[in-house]
Amino acid sequence: MKKSKLSLLLVLSLVLSMFLAACSGGTKNEEKSKDEGKTKTTEEKLAADQTLNVLESAEIPTMDSAKNQDTMGGIMLNAVNEGLFRLDENQKIVPAAAESMPKYNEDKTVITIKLRKDAKWSNGDPVTAHDFVFGWQRALDPKTASEYGPYFMEDRIKNASEIIAKGEKATPEDIKTLGIKALDDYTLEIDLVRPLPYIESYLAFYTFFPQNQKYVEAQGDKYATDAAHILFNGPFKMTKWDGPTATEWALEKNDTYWNAKNITLKKVNFNVSKDPQASANAFEAGEVDVTPKLAQAAILSQYQGSEELLTYTEPSVFWLKMNQKNPAFQNLNIRKAIALTVDKNALVKDVLANGSIAADYIVPKEFAFNNGKDFRDGAATYMKMNKEEAKKFWEKGLQELGQKELTFTYVGQDTESSKKTDAFVKDQLEKTLPGLKINIESVPFKIRIDRENKQDYDLLFAGWGPDYADPMTYMDLFLTGGQNNRMSYSSAKYDELVKAAQTTLGAKADERWKALHDAEKVLLEDDAAIVPMYQRAANILVNPKVKGLVTHAMSPDMDFQHVKIVETNK
Amino acid sequence: MAKYLLQRIVYMILTLFIVASVTFFLMKLIPGTPFNSAEKLTPQQLHIMQEKYGLNDPVPIQYVHYIANLVKGDLGVSFQFDNTPVTKLLQIRIGPSAVLGIQAMILGALIGIVLGVVAALKQNTWVDYGSTFIAVVGKSIPSFIFAGLLQYYLGVKLGWFPVMFWKGPEYTIMPTIALAMFPISITARFMRTEMVEVLGTEYITLAKAKGASYWQISVKHALRNALIPVVTVLGPLAVGLMTGSLVIENIFGIPGIGEQFVKAIMVNDYPVIMGTNILFAALFVVIILVVDILYGIIDPRIRISGGKS
Numbered sequence: 001m002k003k004s005k006l007s008l009l010l011v012l013s014l015v016l017s018m019f020l021a022a023c024s025g026g027t028k029n030e031e032k033s034k035d036e037g038k039t040k041t042t043e044e045k046l047a048a049d050q051t052l053n054v055l056e057s058a059e060i061p062t063m064d065s066a067k068n069q070d071t072m073g074g075i076m077l078n079a080v081n082e083g084l085f086r087l088d089e090n091q092k093i094v095p096a097a098a099e100s101m102p103k104y105n106e107d108k109t110v111i112t113i114k115l116r117k118d119a120k121w122s123n124g125d126p127v128t129a130h131d132f133v134f135g136w137q138r139a140l141d142p143k144t145a146s147e148y149g150p151y152f153m154e155d156r157i158k159n160a161s162e163i164i165a166k167g168e169k170a171t172p173e174d175i176k177t178l179g180i181k182a183l184d185d186y187t188l189e190i191d192l193v194r195p196l197p198y199i200e201s202y203l204a205f206y207t208f209f210p211q212n213q214k215y216v217e218a219q220g221d222k223y224a225t226d227a228a229h230i231l232f233n234g235p236f237k238m239t240k241w242d243g244p245t246a247t248e249w250a251l252e253k254n255d256t257y258w259n260a261k262n263i264t265l266k267k268v269n270f271n272v273s274k275d276p277q278a279s280a281n282a283f284e285a286g287e288v289d290v291t292p293k294l295a296q297a298a299i300l301s302q303y304q305g306s307e308e309l310l311t312y313t314e315p316s317v318f319w320l321k322m323n324q325k326n327p328a329f330q331n332l333n334i335r336k337a338i339a340l341t342v343d344k345n346a347l348v349k350d351v352l353a354n355g356s357i358a359a360d361y362i363v364p365k366e367f368a369f370n371n372g373k374d375f376r377d378g379a380a381t382y383m384k385m386n387k388e389e390a391k392k393f394w395e396k397g398l399q400e401l402g403q404k405e406l407t408f409t410y411v412g413q414d415t416e417s418s419k420k421t422d423a424f425v426k427d428q429l430e431k432t433l434p435g436l437k438i439n440i441e442s443v444p445f446k447i448r449i450d451r452e453n454k455q456d457y458d459l460l461f462a463g464w465g466p467d468y469a470d471p472m473t474y475m476d477l478f479l480t481g482g483q484n485n486r487m488s489y490s491s492a493k494y495d496e497l498v499k500a501a502q503t504t505l506g507a508k509a510d511e512r513w514k515a516l517h518d519a520e521k522v523l524l525e526d527d528a529a530i531v532p533m534y535q536r537a538a539n540i541l542v543n544p545k546v547k548g549l550v551t552h553a554m555s556p557d558m559d560f561q562h563v564k565i566v567e568t569n570k
Numbered sequence: 571m572a573k574y575l576l577q578r579i580v581y582m583i584l585t586l587f588i589v590a591s592v593t594f595f596l597m598k599l600i601p602g603t604p605f606n607s608a609e610k611l612t613p614q615q616l617h618i619m620q621e622k623y624g625l626n627d628p629v630p631i632q633y634v635h636y637i638a639n640l641v642k643g644d645l646g647v648s649f650q651f652d653n654t655p656v657t658k659l660l661q662i663r664i665g666p667s668a669v670l671g672i673q674a675m676i677l678g679a680l681i682g683i684v685l686g687v688v689a690a691l692k693q694n695t696w697v698d699y700g701s702t703f704i705a706v707v708g709k710s711i712p713s714f715i716f717a718g719l720l721q722y723y724l725g726v727k728l729g730w731f732p733v734m735f736w737k738g739p740e741y742t743i744m745p746t747i748a749l750a751m752f753p754i755s756i757t758a759r760f761m762r763t764e765m766v767e768v769l770g771t772e773y774i775t776l777a778k779a780k781g782a783s784y785w786q787i788s789v790k791h792a793l794r795n796a797l798i799p800v801v802t803v804l805g806p807l808a809v810g811l812m813t814g815s816l817v818i819e820n821i822f823g824i825p826g827i828g829e830q831f832v833k834a835i836m837v838n839d840y841p842v843i844m845g846t847n848i849l850f851a852a853l854f855v856v857i858i859l860v861v862d863i864l865y866g867i868i869d870p871r872i873r874i875s876g877g878k879s
Binding site: 059061067070151225246282284452453 | 601648651721729
């Protein structure tokens with residue numbers, strides 16, 4: 001009797017659980033096939049409510065284009081303001097406040113740009129060439145204490161270096177010598193130190209946005225500290241933002257924008273969520289239409305194959321640096337052994353599992369183009385994993401050094417995904433290369449930077465995101481004595497190739513491209529100076545009713561101006 | 571009493587001064603700069619930035635400047651939030667954390683006291699074991715799991731409460747429950763132990779012998795005496811709750827101070843680290859004073875008398 005009761009219970013619970021399992025699996029599939037059917041048969045119809053609800057992962061540190069250096073700030077500045085050019089939905093640079101593409105002089109050091117006459121600030125003033133001159137000067141002025149102004153202009157825009165050298169002593173007259181002039185109200189002339197093949201990408205970047213002198217000076221310290229103290233000249237205006245600590249803000253369509261007739265979206269609401277699982281929960285509950293980037297494999301696996309998951313490759317590349325201050329890394333064979341050991345495919349598939357791609361290169365894919373051709377198209381990849389070769393190099397290297405064992409300090413970051421990556425790399429290296437011992441030190445970002453600057457490491461896991469759409473933003477990092485080298489790498493050949501690309505080849509696109517390809521080979525294969533690991537992918541969840549959400553490889557990471565909300569059957 | 575209070579306040583100011591000084595020098599030991607583009611700037615560009623914020627001065631001079639400004643009530647400006655004054659930042663961020671902390675504290679203390687008292691009165695019955703179980707579960711489940719489960723089931727699946735954000739009273743319910751789990755367990759365990767002990771004392775036996783009713787004994791005699799150690803624990807716990815929880819604030823998207831403090835340390839936002847630490851220390855010493863005064867109210871045997879004792 002007792003036995004039969006128990007077995008009945010068991011059977012019942014089994015049936016129930018099967019039923020439940022079938023239920024949850026089945027409804028989702030059904031819903032999906034219904035969706036697909038609908039989108040095929042019905043035309044996309046605009047929804048009555050053109051409001052987009054977006055979750056972001058951080059606050060906006062500042063809305064002052066001269067001072068901003070933040071991703072979130074970049075997205076918002078691009079939404080409410082506008083520079084000479086913009087990135088369109090196909091990642092092409094197109095005229096924005098400029099009327100047409102720039103004209104260059106013969107050696108490509110002087111640029112003339114005509115501005116469109118129908119662009120207006122939200123206070124009614126026209127956007128003129130003087131606004132650009134003021135914006136640039138303000139970004140460079142040491143009194144503004146902008147980090148990006150000097151970083152982007154030094155050694156590139158005429159007289160910028162001289163002004164920076166004067167520091168706080170720079171007078172207004174000094175600052176007026178910066179190489180940007182208003183020839184008339186609607187014509188700009190920009191003087192460069194040397195030809196910059198990527199200047200158009202600069203001119204779409206927020207540091208080079210215009211600022212209305214009269215307005216900025218009238219606001220004083222209050223300028224750009226909240227929504228009430230900003231002028232807009234872009235597709236949207238900021239209607240709610242209580243300042244840098246605000247965790248919610250809102251944009252509304254700017255009706256005085258010159259291209260307002262092509263903006264469908266009426267309103268964008270933003271909220272901040274710093275927890276990825278919570279962001280996914282808010283998305284599931286329908287409270288938001290777009291989530292921040294989600295990198296956790298556990299969350300992403302739930303959305304594999306879903307039309308809600310948007311995965312795109314970012315231009316950020318991550319690599320392992322080998323500090324040549326350590327004599328062991330002055331040995332080429334040791335460096336080659338390290339470079340050939342790590343199974344990058346396993347790293348991206350099993351450890352990161354977020355769509356990132358294994359990289360045998362340092363200039364990323366889908367990032368820099370020459371006449372529409374990706375820098376990576378036709379470019380070689382270097383030092384593909386080969387553990388047998390690695391062992392041979394390692395033994396040879398140890399012999400040359402007269403050592404049997406080597407111990408390295410490996411500096412990595414203290415985030416969850418960094419720790420996993422570091423443990424994987426350590427495991428790969430120690431298991432393949434006999435006599436190698438690695439001690440991982442996981443530290444916060446700022447301390448990682450500090451250790452790197454002081455060259456206080458043997459191995460260091462680092463990454464780099466681009467500042468402008470050109471391979472040079474990666475290739476000049478490793479010049480001898482270059483401020484981002486920070487691993488005592490020095491190669492005359494590499495320097496020669498990169499410097500040629502910076503100077504003499506500045507105006508010859510194809511030859512310059514070739515020099516940069518060659519330089520990459522020297523860095524990664526001939527010298528095995530660093531070990532590229534992967535190019536990162538970003539994953540966000542987007543409600544299928546949102547169409548035309550554009551993501552870019554670099555700032556602004558996201559553009560809302562093409563967004564339309566369509567009706568769905570949900 | 572007035573003399574005692576005055577003396578305590580002098581000690582409090584001294585404590586805060588020491589906290590401020592220690593924090594300042596410890597903070598200066600953190601490597602790195604507060605500038606976000608430190609890896610990109612040339613030494614010269616970095617020098618200009620540091621000059622601007624007085625970071626090139628010798629540390630003792632920076633210290634004197636800091637303390638001088640502190641006395642004037644000026645906590646400086648934040649690096650990460652584009653020169654927002656730290657006092658403004660703290661004002662904005664402490665609000666939500668304090669609301670949540672106080673709600674969680676009240677909820678936690680009430681439930682905890684009830685659980686503890688009932689467990690002690692029904693010692694070694696299923697009621698007692700049930701209360702112990704709740705306390706152990708509440709203490710051992712990490713808050714990010716409990717909060718995550720709440721959010722998923724009550725928010726996403728059942729839709730009873732908003733999943734996240736901070737827009738009205740209904741938004742505080744789930745984070746309050748999540749945050750209250752810890753005080754519930756602590757209070758329940760303390761309360762039970764104290765009650766059991768008090769119930770075994772001679773004066774309770776005396777009260778019983780005198781024919782006092784069950785409720786009179788439990789509430790008037792036992793509970794009141796058992797509360798003293800609990801109040802001692804609850805004071806600092808309250809400060810801990812009010813100063814925010816990184817985990818709860820992140821999960822429920824609450825613009826609180828806990829998340830802010832941790833981030834400030836990560837990015838070397840010196841003025842915010844200092845300001846927050848001083849604020850926390852101030853809250854702490856004030857609460858300890860309040861607890862000491864409460865002792866006297868709960869138990870007249872503890873006299874506050876001119877600091878002679």
